[in-house]
Amino acid sequence: MFAGVLFALSAGLMWGLIFVGPLLVPEYPGALQSVGRYVAFGLLALPLAWHARQRLRLLSRADWIEALKLTLVGNILYYTCLANAIQRTGAPVSTMIIGTLPVVISVTANLVYGHHDGRLSWRKLTPALVLIALGLVCVNAAELQSGAVAFDLWRYLSGIALALVAVACWTWYPLRNSRWLRENPDKKPATWATAQGLVTLPVALIAGLVVTANLALTQPAFALPFGPRPEVFIPLMLVIGLLCSWLGTLCWNEASQRLPTVLVGPLIVFEILAGLGYTFLLRQQWPPLMTLCGIVCLMAGVIYAMRIKPEPVIKPISSSS
Numbered sequence: 001m002f003a004g005v006l007f008a009l010s011a012g013l014m015w016g017l018i019f020v021g022p023l024l025v026p027e028y029p030g031a032l033q034s035v036g037r038y039v040a041f042g043l044l045a046l047p048l049a050w051h052a053r054q055r056l057r058l059l060s061r062a063d064w065i066e067a068l069k070l071t072l073v074g075n076i077l078y079y080t081c082l083a084n085a086i087q088r089t090g091a092p093v094s095t096m097i098i099g100t101l102p103v104v105i106s107v108t109a110n111l112v113y114g115h116h117d118g119r120l121s122w123r124k125l126t127p128a129l130v131l132i133a134l135g136l137v138c139v140n141a142a143e144l145q146s147g148a149v150a151f152d153l154w155r156y157l158s159g160i161a162l163a164l165v166a167v168a169c170w171t172w173y174p175l176r177n178s179r180w181l182r183e184n185p186d187k188k189p190a191t192w193a194t195a196q197g198l199v200t201l202p203v204a205l206i207a208g209l210v211v212t213a214n215l216a217l218t219q220p221a222f223a224l225p226f227g228p229r230p231e232v233f234i235p236l237m238l239v240i241g242l243l244c245s246w247l248g249t250l251c252w253n254e255a256s257q258r259l260p261t262v263l264v265g266p267l268i269v270f271e272i273l274a275g276l277g278y279t280f281l282l283r284q285q286w287p288p289l290m291t292l293c294g295i296v297c298l299m300a301g302v303i304y305a306m307r308i309k310p311e312p313v314i315k316p317i318s319s320s321s
Helices: 002-019 030-051 061-089 091-098 101-112 122-144 153-183 189-218 230-258 261-283 289-306
Strands: none
Touching: 002 230, 002 261, 030 061, 030 189, 030 230, 061 091, 061 153, 061 189, 091 153, 101 122, 101 153, 101 261, 101 289, 122 261, 122 289, 153 189, 153 230, 153 261, 189 230, 230 261, 261 289
């Protein structure tokens, strides 16, 4: 349990960088940043795949199909929807919607997978979920008070819809990924992270061609293929591809293989906390009091949830005559 929480914390610290990347290169469209990140992820996976080629050969055709599904939904679709939602609604509103993930994942896991790992008592889980939800409300209320978002109704509503799709994607991804790892304890989490990187590369390359062609038509002044600041963009994508995609996925896989599926959801909070921390470091300012209160509530909710022991699964006893 302790090792699983540490791995989840490490994944959250690295995934928090996702929210910093767009702030460092604001002139780059979200779709191009998404493609750049996952092309880098796929390229970094190639030497790792050569090193792990013996273990990768043990994966079945069904395993590779599962890896493709996970990367399409949890990587490409999620990050594309998130980036576009932020551009359409502004970061605070999208963050508020994405910030519901710990609660949504916990409830979904308890409903869908509780019969596998043992359910968490709703009576015991509810206070933790309330604390997490209260923390998220405080954090995002503080952000919303910092300024209004100029909006066009259709653009705003479509941004909210995209943020909700992103929530659905990242509710499905960690639960599905966790179940695969729990059902395949003989497979190394590092091998599974590398396999996802391999299947990501061709998908990201195809998406890159589409995005580049679209930019050439809609923004002819944009310097292609690497934009106006390639000396910043390329290293940033490599760092995010390594830390957020491969190493972050590896740490999350290690956590998922050690922890019950119903406990995975609250640990997504580490990503939100890391993202907040990096954002305020970038702003070079201390978070306001309401944000600090929200962070305390988030941490209290996670600690409370981790202290809940799943109720044992009761299997029917078959009687023999």
